[in-house]
Amino acid sequence: MVRLGSGAGYSGDRIEPAVELVERGEIDYLVFECLAERTIALAQQARRLDPESGFDPLLDSRMRAVLATALRRRIRIVTNMGAANPVAAARRIAEIARALGLGAVRIAAVCGDDVLEHVLAGNYRFEETGTRVRDLGDRVVSANAYLGAQPICEALRTGAAVVVTGRAADPALFLAPLVHEFGWSMDDWQALGQGTLVGHLLECAGQITGGYFADPGIKDVPDLARLGFPIGEVEPNGDLVITKVAGSGGRVSAATCKEQLLYEIHDPAKYFQPDVVADFSDVRVVEIGPDRVRVTGGKGTPATGMLKVSVGYVDSYVGEGQISYAGTGAVARARLALDIVRERLRLTGVRMSESRFDLVGVDALHGDRGPRAAVDPYEVRLRVTGRAESVHEAARIGNEVETLYTNGPAGGGGVSKHAREVVAVQSVLIPAAMVKASVRIVEAAS
């Protein structure tokens, strides 16, 4: 059996549960999944300014928290915290190992996901809009292919204590240790499908142990403040039990596993991955003990031969301003304020291709579909946001909210405003054969 611990479900995730996993989880592998769709594009921009940057900003904190214990207990770490610069991340981990006096440590960086040149040359078509990459001109900042389990397995075969990747399919971070340990063939679609299921369930960390689940009165979760992160116990045939560190907070139940199973899935019978098209349509979920759930029935069919590529580009600039009103008449004053801002943005000729005028607490999330309250809320927050072609133009939107202080209705307070560049992401598919992944070794000497 192999025990996989999931130490992070996103880049900003809590660090303490990962420490708990290495100290008390009796795990063989600790996986940190830290790379959202857009993160790598932002990291690519950072790398342009500083060639030794471009990896996850919490790399230091996470490694300092777990590395010594992981090495002592022979727990191997797999992570995509390399983001836009896995080699620099590997060097950084080596520096940390030296600084902590941890002796000789081998770190493997998985490279090759950066396919910007190829994607520009091929002028691929975007999946969602049908437009083409070169239609974006010089606004394209990155293109990274989702690598599969094979290069991660190659990195594990070097004996590295830490494997750090850039863009890889999230489930592949978990599938690779299973392929490596059990010697699964890369055309054993049933095993790869079940292994993808393991990875999919674990990749969001606390989202399967009771995080993002609680709804007081109908879906209670014990001790959520000390939420423990999940452990996947996997047998050589792929059979899986999801559990967590004994004594940690949270809960693993059939219901928490089902919610995570369907999270960010489209057709459950066709979950497209670099190594397999996984099929979750026959999955069964059975509670076999306290905080222990068996999940079986993952299947698969051959991979498509195409890899998904996230293309990051500078889309636009967004400006936003917020201000709060309270007490009797708060909603009426906030609506008056919205009308004033709308009119002023028009009078002063602020150019916006799209805008929103929301009352947070009334209609910001879902429009005015909620039941009409008999009385207005005691307080309400106005939010105006719009899309512009320059950061200067975008800043004018928040300014027209701020000026409500002395030029708007009575009693507005707590203004916030910002204007930012929006780096957006769209996807293309490219032939897998075009992507040449490789492994670079960085050694920390003792």
Added chain:
Amino acid sequence: MKLRELAHSRAGDKGDTSNLSLIAYRERDYEHLRRHVTAAAVRAHLGDLVRGDVVRHELPNLAAFNFVISRALGGGVTRSLALDAHGKSFSSVLLELEIPGPDPAAPATP
């Protein structure tokens, strides 16, 4: 009754597509949900909150459904102007759907 009394949900996002799981608390309510929480009912319930179509996938083994909604996230999570750009709170919209209560005399199906 509100759907919230019979099932729970989690929203996910990929680009401009949102998916909403719907999981029965009791397996015996699956058929009742299958009858009343159709793709068309969900599409009508979401109204102008989303722009695309709703496709429903059925998972009888899990007593669950997966609703996949296209053009749901203001052109994509990474560029949406919405306060909740990911549409994370759409699960709460779904659970507000009013449906008839299940017949308490109906035989329990496994």
